[in-house]
Amino acid sequence: MALTSSGALSLNEMHIEAGGSSGTECSLNDSDIRGLISKSAGASMAFNEWYSASASIPDFATTMTVGHTNHSTTIGYTTTAQASKGFLSTSGSQPMFGTSTNNIGSLSSTSNANYFGGNVVHGLAMLGSTNPTATVGSIHLYVATLNISNSDASFKEVVINGTTYTRSSANYSSTTFGGFAYTNWNWQNVQADLSNASANISAFSTDSMGPFPAAGNNITITFKRT
Amino acid sequence: MSEIKLNRELFTSEKTGVTLDQDDSGLFQRLTLRVVHPVTNEPCYMEYSKEDSKKVLLQKEDGTYVKEEDVKYLKESWQSNEYENRLAVAWKPAEKGVDIPEYWYDEAIQIIPKYTAMWDDVYVDKQKVKVDYSVGCTGTPLNKLNNLISLVRAKFPNDSDFKKQVNNIIGMYLPDHSIRPPYKSNNTITVYHMYYEIDIFNQLLKDYKVPNYDYTYCFWYGLKYDLDSSERYFKLVIRNSDEVSNYQKHPDSFIPRPQLPVCNEPYFAKIYSPDGTEADEYDVFFSTTPEIMKEYCKENNLKFPIPEDKEKEYIWTYGIVYDKNTLDVKQVKGYIKVAQDPDTWLKWL
16 A cells, blocks of 8 residues: 555654554664665655655465365364365464364465565465354464564465455464464454355365365465555 | 553563554554463464454553453463364374264264273362273273173173273272262262264163253263162263253253353263153363363362372363252362373373
8 A cells, every 4th residue: 555645644654664563663764665765875855755655565476276174173072073275284284273284285386575574375274164064264374484574564465366355354373383483364254155154164175165266276366565 | 350551562572462553444453462372381472353453452541451351361262272272182083984983974073082092080179089991901901991891790781882992981980089969879880882873872862761952962972880779870971052052042952051161162961860860960071271270160169170290181171060950060070081001192292
């Protein structure tokens, strides 16, 4: 989103536009903030030069071949069953499923220097319960490094097969699990069928789940920063 | 509970905080907090979504606040869920028709215990009150299990199939402990039939005159053999469902229960006497972290069941025995799973 074209403009807004975290230390002479208006270090600058300035980071588009898996979880004597659809690589799937380490799907490209600090995307998949049945699930995005910035410097939104999920609507967490350090964004209450609120999560690989079509299909995933 | 005034906190801070973020609508606040994993003790830093943060953040003239109880609930929910995920390491995928009968496999019961040589130590008020042996035990535990079977057969010669399934469980109360109601004698032997044959189960439902409430039953049931009175009780285990928990829609089948701690989805048990009388006591079982359970017990003036030196063990469930009419708690139980061969057992810590 470009900066405002008139009125008040704060240094913090410039910093965010440049991909920085809100409220963190910055100055007009920082390279990323200067870069918004193509100024060299130490050049004279006026605040109104940043009107309508935009970082214009190119999108990160990658092709996902959708995968699918089913797995059960038993706690004590209570068994539940889940299905997941999308892309998960081994280390990325462990924190999501506990016992299951099934890899599913693939991404044609898993990293981009302008996104997530250049770190590798280990998973982008939807998880939902098939027993007991559920009409909604959650989408998880895993990047394999601790404490990646939860700001537009990482990504602003992700478009999965034509449906947009904003970072602002995602929960964010970062931890280490089983030796695997990761940062996670997750979107809750995603409908099993985006056009039918009463449809249940399906255990079949041939059915769609949320924005993910049946397993085997190729879809476009686009991360955006602006 | 009180409210916490929030400041911006570093992700390494133990304090709950708030951080600024921005989307196309402008600036917004996210609730931030740090929790510690209940098993690995690894810290996890979280920032809640714009929508979720808005639900719990309170804007006042002098700043942003959050209710302490909301923070407690969010932290406990995550910890309980993570503890539950770790408990799952004791299980492995089953082979249909080999490990698990096809009927149960098709009902999505598709996992079996990793090991069959195991038992449960059951604790009440920090004392071991019962040991439940799996049929797959060997050596001394198997001898004990065989002895229990002999005792049952002596009084109930028509009952059989105790070892039909390698995961079946047979246990006995230890002497010198007060027995849980409705049982009257410590001289009671428990037999749990796992992955049972549905025809046999349906016949038991008829024999014990169990009303049809459209419950979803679990894949095991218990027969409790009172060797003193020669009475056999039927313990039905019921999954949580709308029929169980939605009083407005299902007042007849609703199972009342005392307030529970933050936990996974509970399940319930009812006990029937041979004449079809339903016991006044129900059981509710659930999993949660020892810390959450300890605090729950303290708040409700109950006795935490697990001894201090066992709190890091594999406590796979807690059980509460309560009066179905008054909801008074009669007993709090904790179940620790123990492997016969410690070298094969869980490396879950």
